[in-house]
Amino acid sequence: MIEAHAAAVSGGAAEHAHDEDHIHPPPATWFTKYVWTYDHKTIGKQYLFTAMFFGLIGGLLAMLIRWQLAYPGQPVPWLGSIAKAMFFFDDNGAILPEGYNQMVTMHGTIMIFFVVIPIIVGAMGNFLIPLHVGARDVAFPFLNALSYWLYLPASVIIFASFFVDKGAAAAGWTSYPPLSAVAEMAPGSGLGQTFWLLSVFLLGFSSIVGGLNFLTTIITMRAPGLTMWRLPLVTWAQFVTSIFQTLATPVLASAVCLMLVDKLTGSSLFLPAGLHLTGDKAVGNSGGGSALMWQHIFWFYSHPAVYILVLPGMGVASDLLATFARKPIFGYKVMVFSMSGIIGLGFIVWGHHMFVSGMNPMVGTSFMMATMLIALPSGVKVFNWLATLWGGNIRFTTPMLCALSFVAMFIIGGLSGLFMAATPVDIFIHDTYYVVAHFHYVVFGGTLFAMFGGIYFWFPKMFGRMCNETLAKLHWAVTFITFNAVFFPMHILGEGGHMRRIADPTNYDFLLPLQPMNVFISISAFVLGAGQFIFLGNFFYSMFFGPKADPNPWQSNTLEWTTPSPIPYYNYEKIPTVYRGPYEYSTTVAEGQADWLAQSTPGADPAEHH
Amino acid sequence: MARAARLTALLLGCFLILAMGGAAAWATDGAKATQENWTAWSYMPENINFAYGQKTDYLYFVIMVLVASIFFLTEGLLLWFMWKYRARAGHKATYVHGSNTLEVIWTVIPALILIWLAFAQRGTWAEIKQDFPAEKDAVVIQAFPEQFQWNFRYPGADEKFGTKDDITTVNVLTIPVDRKILIKMTSKDVIHSFFLPNLRVKQDVVPGMLTKVWFVANRIPVWDLKKQQMVFITDAEFKAKRIGFGSTWRWTSAVAEGDTTNQRKLSYEKNPKKPTGTVLAGGKVEKEQAFESVDYVLHRCEVACAELCGLGHTKMRAMLNILPADRYAAWIEEASEEAAAGAEKWTTIWDKFHPDYNADPATAAVAPHGK
Numbered sequence: 001m002i003e004a005h006a007a008a009v010s011g012g013a014a015e016h017a018h019d020e021d022h023i024h025p026p027p028a029t030w031f032t033k034y035v036w037t038y039d040h041k042t043i044g045k046q047y048l049f050t051a052m053f054f055g056l057i058g059g060l061l062a063m064l065i066r067w068q069l070a071y072p073g074q075p076v077p078w079l080g081s082i083a084k085a086m087f088f089f090d091d092n093g094a095i096l097p098e099g100y101n102q103m104v105t106m107h108g109t110i111m112i113f114f115v116v117i118p119i120i121v122g123a124m125g126n127f128l129i130p131l132h133v134g135a136r137d138v139a140f141p142f143l144n145a146l147s148y149w150l151y152l153p154a155s156v157i158i159f160a161s162f163f164v165d166k167g168a169a170a171a172g173w174t175s176y177p178p179l180s181a182v183a184e185m186a187p188g189s190g191l192g193q194t195f196w197l198l199s200v201f202l203l204g205f206s207s208i209v210g211g212l213n214f215l216t217t218i219i220t221m222r223a224p225g226l227t228m229w230r231l232p233l234v235t236w237a238q239f240v241t242s243i244f245q246t247l248a249t250p251v252l253a254s255a256v257c258l259m260l261v262d263k264l265t266g267s268s269l270f271l272p273a274g275l276h277l278t279g280d281k282a283v284g285n286s287g288g289g290s291a292l293m294w295q296h297i298f299w300f301y302s303h304p305a306v307y308i309l310v311l312p313g314m315g316v317a318s319d320l321l322a323t324f325a326r327k328p329i330f331g332y333k334v335m336v337f338s339m340s341g342i343i344g345l346g347f348i349v350w351g352h353h354m355f356v357s358g359m360n361p362m363v364g365t366s367f368m369m370a371t372m373l374i375a376l377p378s379g380v381k382v383f384n385w386l387a388t389l390w391g392g393n394i395r396f397t398t399p400m401l402c403a404l405s406f407v408a409m410f411i412i413g414g415l416s417g418l419f420m421a422a423t424p425v426d427i428f429i430h431d432t433y434y435v436v437a438h439f440h441y442v443v444f445g446g447t448l449f450a451m452f453g454g455i456y457f458w459f460p461k462m463f464g465r466m467c468n469e470t471l472a473k474l475h476w477a478v479t480f481i482t483f484n485a486v487f488f489p490m491h492i493l494g495e496g497g498h499m500r501r502i503a504d505p506t507n508y509d510f511l512l513p514l515q516p517m518n519v520f521i522s523i524s525a526f527v528l529g530a531g532q533f534i535f536l537g538n539f540f541y542s543m544f545f546g547p548k549a550d551p552n553p554w555q556s557n558t559l560e561w562t563t564p565s566p567i568p569y570y571n572y573e574k575i576p577t578v579y580r581g582p583y584e585y586s587t588t589v590a591e592g593q594a595d596w597l598a599q600s601t602p603g604a605d606p607a608e609h610h
Numbered sequence: 611m612a613r614a615a616r617l618t619a620l621l622l623g624c625f626l627i628l629a630m631g632g633a634a635a636w637a638t639d640g641a642k643a644t645q646e647n648w649t650a651w652s653y654m655p656e657n658i659n660f661a662y663g664q665k666t667d668y669l670y671f672v673i674m675v676l677v678a679s680i681f682f683l684t685e686g687l688l689l690w691f692m693w694k695y696r697a698r699a700g701h702k703a704t705y706v707h708g709s710n711t712l713e714v715i716w717t718v719i720p721a722l723i724l725i726w727l728a729f730a731q732r733g734t735w736a737e738i739k740q741d742f743p744a745e746k747d748a749v750v751i752q753a754f755p756e757q758f759q760w761n762f763r764y765p766g767a768d769e770k771f772g773t774k775d776d777i778t779t780v781n782v783l784t785i786p787v788d789r790k791i792l793i794k795m796t797s798k799d800v801i802h803s804f805f806l807p808n809l810r811v812k813q814d815v816v817p818g819m820l821t822k823v824w825f826v827a828n829r830i831p832v833w834d835l836k837k838q839q840m841v842f843i844t845d846a847e848f849k850a851k852r853i854g855f856g857s858t859w860r861w862t863s864a865v866a867e868g869d870t871t872n873q874r875k876l877s878y879e880k881n882p883k884k885p886t887g888t889v890l891a892g893g894k895v896e897k898e899q900a901f902e903s904v905d906y907v908l909h910r911c912e913v914a915c916a917e918l919c920g921l922g923h924t925k926m927r928a929m930l931n932i933l934p935a936d937r938y939a940a941w942i943e944e945a946s947e948e949a950a951a952g953a954e955k956w957t958t959i960w961d962k963f964h965p966d967y968n969a970d971p972a973t974a975a976v977a978p979h980g981k
Contacts (some may be wrong), residue, residue, distance in 0.1 A: 072872050098921035172918045178817060179800040179920060185757065186800075186920045272818020274963030276798050278757055280956070283799075291801060291816050325695070331708035356803065357814045358821040361739035365732060372728040376721055382684055383716040384708075389691040391704030396696070404692065411684050415677040422673055422727065423735040424666045427812045428654070431803060431916040495653040497807040499916045503924040506872040509840075509863070510655050510807055510912055515873055586703040595702060607707060 023136070023570045036149075038141035039569050043148050044127030045462065048455075050155060051118040052536075054110050057159070061107040063529050064088070068095045068103075070522035072504040088167070098187040100503035101170035105188065106162070108173030109196065112309065113203055114155050116443060119451050120312040121245070122151065122210065125238045127462065129214055131560035131567070132235040134223025134576045134600075139216035143209050150206035154199045161195035169196035172501060174302070177270035177294050178286075181262045184277050194263055197256045204253040211245030214238055223559070223600075225578035230599070232558050232582040233335055237315025240339045244304045244311075244346065252301035255294060262289075270294050295357055299350035307346045309443050311339060313406060313450030314381060319582075320403035320453050321385055323556045325392030326595050328583040328607070331384040338377035338384075345374040355426045364423055371421040378414050382407065393586065393595070397554070398472035402453025405480050409445025413438055416491060431501075434494025440487045452476070452535070459542065460549030464566030467546060471538040478531035485524035489517050555596045558582045562600055580605035658829035658842050658911075658932075659809040661790070665734045666810045672730070676723065742824050748790040751783070752967070754960050755815050756798035758922030760913060761956050766946035771968040772961050775950040777942070783913055784931040785827060786938035787845050792824045796964055798956065803917035806930060808842075812916055820967050827932045832906035833859075838877045840909055845934055849893050854904035858887025878907045893936065 027033040037043060067076050075093035088099030095103070126144065130137050138144045161168040170188030171180035175196065183190040218231070218239045231239075258269050266285040270293060275286035322329040329335060351359060351367030385407050394400065416438040420426045429435065452475075459467050496514045498505055505511040505518065552561035559576055560567070577600060584597040587606040597606070647657065648667040652674075657663045695703075752763040752771065762783050766775035785791050795804060797817040804823065805812045808831075813823045829842035832853060843851070860881040863874040880901040881887075889899040890908075913928035933941065961968065 096921075097924055101918065101921060101923070104918075170921070176801055176917075179918070182800075274798075274959065275817055276756070276959055278799075280959065289818075291818060326697075326703040328705065328707050330706070331713055334708065334713050356812050358816045358819050361735065364739070365735060368731070368735070369728050372724040373721075375724055376717065379720045380713070380717055383712075386684065386687050386691065387708075387712065389688070389695060391706065392691070392695040393697045393701050393703040394692060394695050404688070408685060408688055411681065411688075415681055418677055418727070419670065419673055422669055422731045424662075424731050424738060425670045425673060427738065428666065428670075428807075428810050430812055431805075492653050497655055497805075497914075499805070499914055501918040501923070504872070505924075506874060507925055507927060508912055508914060509874075509876060512874060512876070514653070586705045588705055606705075 023573075026569050036145060038137065038145055040126045040130050040138050040141070040144060041462070041567060041569075041571075043144055044123045044125075046148050047118045047122035047126060047151070050152065051115050051123065054114040054118075054155060054159075055532075058107055058110040058115055059529055059532065061103045061110070063526060064095060065100070065103050065107060066522035066525040068100050068503060069505065070519040072506055095503070097503040098167070098170055101172075101186065101501070102162075102168045102188050102192070104501050105169050105172050105175075105196075106158075109158065109169070109200075111443075112173065112305065113200065114158060116309050116447055116451070117207070117305075118151060120316075120447055120454075121207075121238070121241060121308065122148070124234070124312060124316065124451075124454055124458075125210070125214055125241075127458065128560070129217055129235055129238055130221070131461075131563070131571060132232050132558060132582075133218055133221050134226055134559050134572060134578065135217065135221040136571050136575075138213050139221055140213050143213050147206045147210040147213065150202050150209065154202035154206065157195050157199040157202070161192045161199070164191040164195060166190050166192060168192040174298060175259070175294075177259065177262070177289075177291055178275055178283075181259055181270050182275070182277075182283055182286075183263075184283075194260070197260050197263070201253055201256045201260070204249045204256070207245045207249045208253075211242035211249070214242040215246065218242075223576050223578050226599075229333070230578055230581045232315075233318035233329060233332070234312070234315035236336050237311045237313075237318075237339060240343055241308050241311045243343055244308050248301045248304040248308075248347070251297060252305075255297035255301070258297075259294065292354075292357060292359065295354055295359075296350070299353045300347075303350040303353065304346050306439070306442070307342055309447050310410075311342065313447035314339070314410075316450040316454040316457075317385065317403045317406040317410075318388075319558070320399050320457055321388050321407070322583040322585065323457075323554055324395045324397055324400035324403070325389050326395070326585045327388055327392045328581070328585060329384070330387035330390075331380075332581065332583065335381060335384055338380045341377035342374065345370055345377070349374055352421060352426075355423050356430050368421060368423045372418075375414065375418060375421065378410075382411055382414070397456075398467075398469060398476055399453040399457035399554070401473070401476045401480075402449045402456065405449040405476070406446055406453065409441050409449060409483075412488075413441030413446055416441065428497070429494050431499060432494040433490040433498045433500060436500055437487050437490035437494060440490070445483060445487065449479075452479070455539070457554065458560075459539075460553050460565050461560055461563075461567055463543045463546075464549055464564075465542055465544075465546035466549045466553065467542045468538050471534055475531060475534040475538065478534065479528065482524045482528035482531060486521050486528055489521050493517060493521075552598075555594065557584055557596055557598050559599055562598060576600035577602075579603055581607055655807040656829075656842055657808065657810060658827055658831075659811070659825045660828040661824075661826040662734060662737050663810040663825070665737070669731055669734060673727070676727070738824075742822055743790045743792055745792060748792040748824065749786060750792050750794065751785070752960065753783075753793050753795040753804060753815065754798055754956055755795070755802040755804070755915070755926075756956070757800060757920045758915075758926040760804075760915075760926070760928040761798075762928075763957055763960070764942065764945075766949060767943060772957075772965075775946045776957060777945045777949045778957060781928040782931065783928055784933060784938065784941060786935050787827055787830050787848075787932050789935070790824060790826055792822060794967055795821050795823070796960070796967060798959060800919050801917050802915050802919050802926070805914040805916040806911065807914065808911045808930075814917055820964070830932050830934070831909045831911050833878055833909040834906055835878060835902075835904065841906070843906070848890075848934055851891075851905040852899075852903065853890045853906050853908050854887060854899065854901070855890065855908040856884075856887040857881055858884050858901055859904075859907040890937070893934075 073094050090096050166187045168188050169192045170186045179185050180189050180193050261267050262269050268285050268287050268289045271286040271289040273287040275283035318329055349371045352371040355364050456467055456472055493514055498511055549565040551565050584606055586595045587597055648671040657667050754761045760781050762779045764777040765771050766777050795815040797815045802815045804815055809825045811823050811825050813821050830848050831842055834841050858881050859878040862879045863876050865872050865874050886898045889896045889904055911930040913930050915926035
């Protein structure tokens, strides 16, 4: 056993020998250090800061949406009077219906494409993957820089689209044609929608490039002794996510291209014959296309995109749970298998977004079956997380509170999905607030809590300083309580039949009894929004003035904690050798000493003796 | 490993309870025929489609039982573990990497539940979306929505579409009670979604495609003047009561002065210009009746658009009138005569681009995809 192990180690070392004697010189200028940098850590931070800026915009849009739903037609306090000139508002500063549609569209687009994916994949993936595999950088540092420099212009374009003629895209983040494809059909379907398509197209390339880079890095650049089965789950999750990104994103790019062709050249790929505008004016170029085709192509990407959003969150939660329960993760391989199961099934469930779209109902049945099955790997992960806590010695740090919230909220988001997977039940709750509640429980309650947990956890590695723990706990508490106050009642709205994306629910008699709940949700949302400034304040204050961090403040096992805080640009002076998996906490080997055993501490692998 | 074994036993027990809950829910299946309302405990609008709406709601109820069990099990364990295994001085975590037995248990049992659930709903789905009634057995209506209104067409007295006596309405859908209704839809511009909350019906209306829905409305919406709220009554109850209709009972839905939440107050008020009106009593029409002399006022449900369709989406609302068979027949006759005298409008676009959607049901092949 020991000989075999040593052989594996030395074999690996030979393979990576060139890395050990070769450290690139540090970036010489401010420009190459902070702007056009190849350093994966700085690129990760570039993603983080850009995405945080967009988080503010997306959050502001959410606040405006909530204002309109609680107080439809009432002028927006202070903001309305400032922004009267913008397309969103009327002369009194109240939100216009077309402005509302733009807000809903852009809130979804920005939060998914420009906030959550860039933070959970762009920032976390970039920062962590080379550290977790024990490398000095990613496989293709230039491509890595390119992926950020494709994301940045994409975000500039999407931001600029607010200011073009007739405003930003207003056909929903799903951009269903013909609404999105014919400029006369919605105010934002002209230049705004074209900007939207260009932006998403660029972003798609950023995503593909990033995914390829991560896959190559994880496959080829692992430190000696670091087998795939010794990778932290957060890196496994990025690996799986990268497969999704490289295989699904090109499909989105093709869909976006096709619609651009429709918009710019007057072709009719998505427009069937006989389209008429108000006043029975025929749409000149319509004929021969299929409106449903867009939905198929779009969801072929955008359903996997849901997993791109949540899988890395699952990885972060797994790492944090093991670290702070001081226990090996329960069922490590099963965790990996279940993530692989999610990839396999994730590609064949897109049709569950289309149960009432007019798609052949027999196809709907098969998508329903696949959708029921995809609940399984997620369920297995939940049971394994619970079993990880069992018998633990749980430290309630802020990252841990966030990870526990992830599990608790992900359970709710997963369970509400069962109603939607059941086709007959879905008919009623389709396109209602039930769906809104469901995916916010997964993406906000799940991924965003994992993101906050991850940021609090790796903050000392990123900036060499600690966050203020009291403020962090306060931020967690405010977010957790108000998040539930905002999104749990949305299940009830959905049950009442409250449609998504309507600017004024009080138009409908049957929705009137639900209106007080809309007001309650909105007030909670304003507190939730305000609470995020605790995070921002803490983040930026601690970045400069927080107490200096130890190399390993959480007593964690993975490789990055063996480096100084903050990490030097070359990561590891000497490429580490890995002797065991990432979750060897409370081992019998380390009896009488610390309850942790770093991956690179020379010695036996307790898992093999166990 | 003794602790792992205890955990196994514990979880097995919990799953057993869960399975029993599921079995109990399954056993109540037989009660489906007798119990009308499976979602009375919920916020769902009242369900008046007994053709399949109850099955839908029953499924909702079963999933709720299942989901609630799993919710309390998992969140309960989470909270319990958080308390029981909190860090304490001198305490050390159990060093364990996993248990294959447990993995098998918590993979296989949920898998069985999910597969059961998948098959349990398949029949209802087929009933709703595949097994449409034959057009000769149903009241066939066409819907041709546009930005931002619902256009409906009835075949009129001759029961054929594309003829001079076709009735067209805008934002009003009138149907008979207790009859199978088949609505054939296509869109004039963008994708809309035909949503009848009280009938558990929702179907996107897609340009260039024929989509269909069918349902039965088994209750008539009326307004209780005393309680000032909507109630649903059967056809028999309708015939036994005095029902007012017409302009004497004026629908008001005003926002109270100073209410910033747009909370409209809904009621029927007396029309001062027309203090007496027409009442249906025992199937007969009585004229010149006083405002107060009725049990109920004839009311309506709502049709909503559930797919974002442009800037007027939020106002794309129609009324759904549900009438007793005789009143419906009378309306068709009257409106058909009126229509024969008038000029057609949107129907020319439908008939030009979608003539096959008008086809006689006996000859038209029934394909689920529309074409």
